[in-house]
Amino acid sequence: MWMKLELRHLRVVCAIADAGSLSKASSLLGLAQPALTAQLHRIESLLGGKLFERDHKGARATPLGELVLERARVLLPAFSRLQEDALRLVDDNMPSERYRVGAVNGPMLGGVVHRITESHPGAHVSTQVSWSNEELAAAVAQGRLDYVLAAVCGDAPPPSEYGLTWNVIAVDPIFVLIPDDHPFTLLDEVELGQLKDMQWAVVPGDGCFGECFVAACSRAGFTPRTMYEVDINSCIDLAASGDAVALCQPTFRRAPGVVAIPLAGAPLRWRHLIGWDPESPAAEFAPHVLRYAGEAYRDTAERNPRYAAWLRTHRDFGVVRYHSRETVSP
Template sequence: MKLELRHLRVVCAIAEEGSLSKAASVLGLAQPALTAQLHRVEGLLGGKLFDRDHRGARPTALGELVLERARVLLPAFSRLQEDALRLVDDDQPTDRYRVGAVNGPMLGGLVHRLTESHPGAHVSTQVSWSGDELAAMVAGGRLDYVLAGVCGNASPPDGHGLAWSVIAVDPVFVLVPEGHPFALLEEVELAALKDTQWAAVPGDGCFGNCFVAACSRAGFTPRPMYEVDMAGCIDLAAAGDAVVLCQPTFRRTPGVVTVPLAGVPLRWRHLIGWDPEGPAAALGPQVLRYAAEAYRETAERNPRYAAWLARHPEYGAVAHHLPA
């Protein structure tokens, strides 16, 4: 993982608010998620950024250095975005679709449908590990739509005034090597994997905490999780170095297979959001329909998941898309 602007915003928010709990409230994050982000940033920079006690959080010498640079970089980046938007706004076509997405199965299919159904439209994409970051870009007028996901019944990224609709609800599967003892099972109990090393792609939200809670209900405490990109997850799974928590729509890949978890201990909701007061709102229902079609197509490409959905019709694409 590389240092990103969103990490600098987290550091600045903690310094400005003087505590992680207040910063989490301002950023619209759960405190455990903010704490995890801070630990990742400290790991990237090689040391503690804050001394924390009952009085709050105070920057260390390294933290002061990072804050000094961040307070220059963040305003400069914002001015760059504003100037660029002003420069290109007059040249942009009125038929425009700017889509942000967190790791998920629908972006490619959605772009295909937009470009096929609207020849000449300007379609652009932005990806991030952070749904909150993309939601803020929609609220700030830099994106029109955001595809994001949340764990279980968790709320969408809030504090941005977006309208959210549910596209689909998925179980969480595991990715294992083809030769794994559980690879051919119809499903595997979470407890049967208690001695394994785990891996998943990074992101904000409560998924890590929900996973630990699910393991606790299954009677064990999991090992610390590797957070790597999807290519790294595939490599770890194929080598047998980790069991990967993955979306069931994961495309078939040589060397690895997806296996359902018995009882669906973890769920994932796919969402789309837009500014209800912005110009993109008028086309929101149409983009939502395209996203749902893209999801169904992706789910059908995975025979194992398609068979699982036939036995569990309560999952998959949502028939009536209501606000999240």
């Protein structure tokens, strides 16, 4: 999948250089080391060469890495100053009541915005979307967002280095999208091993989902073939044509040509969380946004008959009855 170099990539390179190793950098960034390694490989592909020489002593910048670090240490502070100046200007011209919500791909953003605007008709509400939890968490820490609707694989922690308060909203199983004329659509659920000869598609994200998927396939007795990282529309197209099985959230709304069905035993889980800065003014309203997010998730789940029926027999999934706070060590 084509990508372009972004500031978050430069932050990753600086973190590795400052920490001196990928293992230390992964701890600082709140990422599993395989996920950070995969990110570094993507960045190196974008730049056309290796940025670090790695051995038992750690990671040392190559000449290309030194060049990138030199430019990054100029660009990142300059960008931060630009953000601060822009925020001051915007603050002087914005309504006193505002709500800025960031979200990764998930079922709740629209419902949250609707509930905020309905209960606070005079407020200014803005949104930002990204596939990266890290990017949105950083925006909250920097004062550019008030809340982030994030999602993490299994029991993985949310981004830890920003000092945010995190609460769990809901827990999803992972479903699969297959053509609507496939024989498996007649089943209540499909075994992961029954799909061993297929290729796969998924929307991109940071974290350990790719590694967890490969591990689940290994437990099912096979190694997955090609994994396409594509946008949601391409996932639907690939699934409808039978060229790939697309991994999806169970709240996926029906699209022409495809059906979302459960994986037997729910071998992959996805946790939805909300984060905010506990020292910011937004913290006072955070319990309301948490409630709005839970209501929005529940509404979306109920509009999907197959998932609603699945939830009735799988009580460990769906909206958490008592929202649990995530304890994340910086």
